Structures are given as structure tokens and as C-alpha cells.
Amino acid sequence: MPTSFPKDQIKVLLLENIHARARELFTEEGYQVETLAGALGEEQLKEKIRDVHVLGIRSKTQVSAAVLAEARRLLTLGCFCIGTNQVDLMAAKERGIPVFNAPFGNTRSVAEMVIGEIIMLSRQLGNRSMEMHQKSWKKISNGCFEVRGKTLGIVGYGNIGSQLSTLAEAMGMQVLFYDVISKLPMGNAKGCNTLDEVLKKADFVTLHVPATALTAKMIAAPQLALMKKGAYLINASRGNVVDIDALATALRSGNLAGAAIDVYPEEPESNGSFDTVLQGVPNVVLTPHIGGATEEAQSNIGEEVPTTLMRFINTGSTVRSVNFPNIDIAPTGGDRHRILNVHRNVPGVLSKINRLVSDLGANIEAQTLATDAEIGYLILETNKALSLDVKQAIEGLPESIKTRMLY
Numbered sequence: 001m002p003t004s005f006p007k008d009q010i011k012v013l014l015l016e017n018i019h020a021r022a023r024e025l026f027t028e029e030g031y032q033v034e035t036l037a038g039a040l041g042e043e044q045l046k047e048k049i050r051d052v053h054v055l056g057i058r059s060k061t062q063v064s065a066a067v068l069a070e071a072r073r074l075l076t077l078g079c080f081c082i083g084t085n086q087v088d089l090m091a092a093k094e095r096g097i098p099v100f101n102a103p104f105g106n107t108r109s110v111a112e113m114v115i116g117e118i119i120m121l122s123r124q125l126g127n128r129s130m131e132m133h134q135k136s137w138k139k140i141s142n143g144c145f146e147v148r149g150k151t152l153g154i155v156g157y158g159n160i161g162s163q164l165s166t167l168a169e170a171m172g173m174q175v176l177f178y179d180v181i182s183k184l185p186m187g188n189a190k191g192c193n194t195l196d197e198v199l200k201k202a203d204f205v206t207l208h209v210p211a212t213a214l215t216a217k218m219i220a221a222p223q224l225a226l227m228k229k230g231a232y233l234i235n236a237s238r239g240n241v242v243d244i245d246a247l248a249t250a251l252r253s254g255n256l257a258g259a260a261i262d263v264y265p266e267e268p269e270s271n272g273s274f275d276t277v278l279q280g281v282p283n284v285v286l287t288p289h290i291g292g293a294t295e296e297a298q299s300n301i302g303e304e305v306p307t308t309l310m311r312f313i314n315t316g317s318t319v320r321s322v323n324f325p326n327i328d329i330a331p332t333g334g335d336r337h338r339i340l341n342v343h344r345n346v347p348g349v350l351s352k353i354n355r356l357v358s359d360l361g362a363n364i365e366a367q368t369l370a371t372d373a374e375i376g377y378l379i380l381e382t383n384k385a386l387s388l389d390v391k392q393a394i395e396g397l398p399e400s401i402k403t404r405m406l407y
Helices: 020-028 042-049 065-069 089-094 107-123 125-133 159-170 195-201 221-226 244-253 295-315 349-359 384-395
Strands: 011-014 032-035 054-057 076-079 151-155 174-178 204-207 231-235 256-261 284-286 336-344 364-371 375-383 400-406
Touching: 011 020, 020 032, 020 295, 042 065, 054 295, 065 089, 076 295, 107 125, 107 159, 107 204, 107 231, 107 256, 107 284, 107 295, 151 159, 151 195, 159 174, 174 195, 195 221, 221 244, 244 256, 336 349, 336 384, 349 364, 349 375, 349 384, 375 384, 384 400
Parallel strands: 011 032, 011 054, 054 076, 151 174, 151 204, 204 231, 231 256, 256 284
Antiparallel strands: 336 375, 336 400, 364 375
16 A cells, blocks of 8 residues: 555654564565664654654653654554553644554463462462572461462453453452443453452452553552452552552551562663562562563564554554544545545534635545544545645644645
């Protein structure tokens, strides 16, 4: 599918050691691709992003409004992970830049890790392994349990939470879940009306929520106090969801029997030393944000995100964008050109555009509009002979944010 300028001039920058499959796909499409192993700081990213059309990042790169202000040619941005809180989504939207993520690629990997941690905590395997490495043989059964018949409470019943629900039931666990959005239960799982209900009833509580103002420290001292004595907490979602100091206190007091933590309020940008108040606390499994760090997950993400990015570039489709009105559209064809327009969502814009097209004597072959509170996203197809005039006229409207033409 040809685009509004040659594909060999489209520049892609992939940061943070994104899987090689992504580079392969972009290269096969004919794009210029540059990869860097690590994240870039704000000033470095400002310099690098100025001539980039497509940016791919993982969780460490912070794409602020100041960075986006320098991204004069950026068409789209891909987060090769589930989370998107590292990107100023509103600033991207205001500049007509759709952001895509990978909501499915690492689902199984995270769910499997949580199942493993449930068993590790229930059997105190972390403690026993550490003791053996220290040349200490300590064979005990006190405080060690089967997970069969225990209750798993899942907070956040999305792609990961629902798959985890299925795996846990297969192991004989009872599953409760809570989500702010009404969700259809998987298997015999039961939905709860409040977070408190899950905390009070579950033997294991596992968190799978995004980082938002509502989820910041949603598990703090009051919530930990509601949990059953001898219960376990698992967090493989976002680091600011749990008050780490309060968790350390609850563990040392003996109210909780253990925890598994994969994410932290502050994480290093690269491998090296790391400190947390949870280090040295018995029956606590600490991992360095590796929930989705499997070969399969990274390969899946390396294919999932480029596919959505290239589909946007080549057709204008915004399906699965996290900050844009979603439009699913097939490639254009025939004696027409496709014009993509992002504009401020104020009354009368579509009427103005249609009047411009009419005044130019052009014909609208097809038209699709989707809006949200801030922007409208219009895909318009018109006859080739006048398409450039139409594009320039729409681009000149004071409400227009970004206009692009596909040939």
C-alpha cells in the first residue's frame, strides 16, 4: 500500500531493546529503522525525535509534552507493553498523534508468573531455596499449604486477570474478582461489588490494574488491615498501586504471610543495584519487573504493535489506539485519494469541510468521522484530480490539528 510519501523515507526509532521481530516487520515494509538498547532521557529524546515518524518504546522511556513538542514529524507512537502511563496521552492527542500499545502480547506470561508465585508463597519456596543456597537444610511443613481449595481474589479483570482466573480454577482454586467495569466471569469465578469484599474473603490477592489517579496506593494500610490474617498479596501491575512501606509493616507484623512484588514505585532505567524496604522480609518474592519478560511475549509484542502502527500509517485505521477515536477502515483503491484529518472537536467543523469540498468541485467518495471530547478524526476519500486542493483547504482550517493524504 503506497503512502503520501515514499516508505523508504519513513524513519522508525525503536528504544529499550524491543524484540528483533519489530525491526524485521518495519524493514520489510520499506521503512528506515534505528534501534537502541536502552531508554533515552528527556533531552536526548528531544534531539532524537525531531526527524522520527514512528517511535517505539517500552516502559522506561518517558514521552512528555515537552518531548512531543519537538516531534515535528511524528505520525504515531507505539508502547511495546501494556502500560501507557509513560506517555503524555493528552499531549499526543492534541498534536494528532495516536498511541498504540500491546494489550494481549504478554497476557499469558504474566498470568503464568502469578500462578508460579502463588505456589511459591504457599509453600515458602523462596525461603527454602535461599536457605539451601546458604548451605542450610530446613525441611518443614508448618505454614505451608496446598493452593487447591484456596480463594484467589483478582483485582482488575481484564486480559490478564480473566486468563489468570481460568488457570487458577484449573488448579482447584475458587476465584473472586473486582473491576470498576462490569465484566463477564470466566468459568465459575464470582464478581464482587467492592474491593473490600475481595480483600476480606481472599487467601491470595493479585493486582492487575493500570496506573491512574484512582489506583495510586489503592492498597495501603487500611486495605492491608482488611485482608485475612495469613493472606498473601501479589502485585504485577504498576508500582504505585501498593504502598510499599505499609506492605512491609503488614508483613513484619505477621498479619500477612507473604507477598510477591514485580513492580515498584521507582525503578532503575537499566540493570544495576536496587533497594527496597521489602528486601530481607521473609516469604517475599521480589522480581525486577519481568512479568512479561519471556521470549514468547516479547516476540508476540514485537509483531502486535508494528502491525497496528503500520496499519495506521498505510490506511489511517486507529483500532486499538488508547488516546484516539477508533476507526477501522480497509485500504483505499480506485480513482480516489484518502485524506486523514484530526481537528478540534467543536461544532460545525464537518460542515465547513464538506462546504470546502463542494466549493472546490470535488466529490466525496467516502467519509468516516469519529469523535471524543477533545478531537474529531475524519477519513475522507475524494477524486484524485482535486485531492491535493482538498487536503490543503482542510489543512488551512483553524480547527485542524493535523492533515495527511494517502495516495
